[in-house]
Amino acid sequence: VTGSYAPDASHRLIAPDDLAAYRRDGAVLLKGVIDARWLDILAGVAEQMRDLAADNTDYYGDDPDSDRQTVVKDDMWRESPAMMRLLHDSPLARIAADAMGSSHARIYEDLLIYKQSGAGPTPWHQDEPQWPVTGEHKTSLWITLEATTPETGSLRFIAGSHAGPLYTPYVPDERLADVEQDMAFFTGGPLPDVEADPAKYRQLTFVSEPGDAILFHPRTIHAAMGSDPSRPRRTFSIRFLGDDIRWQPKASAYHQWLRDIDLSPGAPLEHERFPKVWPRAGYQA
Numbered sequence: 001v002t003g004s005y006a007p008d009a010s011h012r013l014i015a016p017d018d019l020a021a022y023r024r025d026g027a028v029l030l031k032g033v034i035d036a037r038w039l040d041i042l043a044g045v046a047e048q049m050r051d052l053a054a055d056n057t058d059y060y061g062d063d064p065d066s067d068r069q070t071v072v073k074d075d076m077w078r079e080s081p082a083m084m085r086l087l088h089d090s091p092l093a094r095i096a097a098d099a100m101g102s103s104h105a106r107i108y109e110d111l112l113i114y115k116q117s118g119a120g121p122t123p124w125h126q127d128e129p130q131w132p133v134t135g136e137h138k139t140s141l142w143i144t145l146e147a148t149t150p151e152t153g154s155l156r157f158i159a160g161s162h163a164g165p166l167y168t169p170y171v172p173d174e175r176l177a178d179v180e181q182d183m184a185f186f187t188g189g190p191l192p193d194v195e196a197d198p199a200k201y202r203q204l205t206f207v208s209e210p211g212d213a214i215l216f217h218p219r220t221i222h223a224a225m226g227s228d229p230s231r232p233r234r235t236f237s238i239r240f241l242g243d244d245i246r247w248q249p250k251a252s253a254y255h256q257w258l259r260d261i262d263l264s265p266g267a268p269l270e271h272e273r274f275p276k277v278w279p280r281a282g283y284q285a
């Protein structure tokens, strides 16, 4: 892997065709975004964070009785200087800002999704319903340290679903009352059975190599295949916010810390939990 992703103009890191595909489909595969140096760093971060989060197996479609599970960890940037360096110094935040059409990119969340060998698929869902913000400047970059095919954990999307409504999120029973409070946001009702109608819900399944990144909108309906039976799938899903984002408290927000944030409704996200990572301090365009 050489990190060959070539900007077509000096200040942009996302090619016009890729940007057009992202705007049209809500997801696009970007080739060669992260070079071997960053992949090495991420491999270390993945093992360290997986050990810290060994008991945190949030619902990712796994059979609860199986020991082949998906371990999930967020907030890595607060604990790992290597992660913070990646966010500041790799091309990721700048690509996100370009994709959002924003002058800056803030971190919303950095998630490790470590599917142990033989872990199950991640079911179809949207991310945005449980994001306590309004505005359009939001995007995610998904990076996996293993090559992914449908047999080894590919990420899949419903093309164009980012232009549709928010659907009611799936939550464990103890969060149902929280979702009830936020029903006004979920104008689409229950998530449709996208597998049942492939003509209406066109699926995109990406085959990726180490160093690639999948850029996707958090409203795009997505799912992932299970990992290879003989090796884990170590994935980072990093979410960014930009200029037009404002705080919108939600009882159903995914993490407890998001429900505890001291921002007023409508406030910009000037907050230490959402640091600006692009432009870098001192950067000369």
Ligand SMILES: O=C(O)CCC(=O)C(=O)O
Pocket (backbone or CB within 6 Å): 060, 113, 122, 127, 140, 142, 155, 222, 223, 224, 235, 237
């Ligand atoms: O990689 C996966 O298993 C699921 C990814 C996902 O849902 C996300 O990044 O939002």
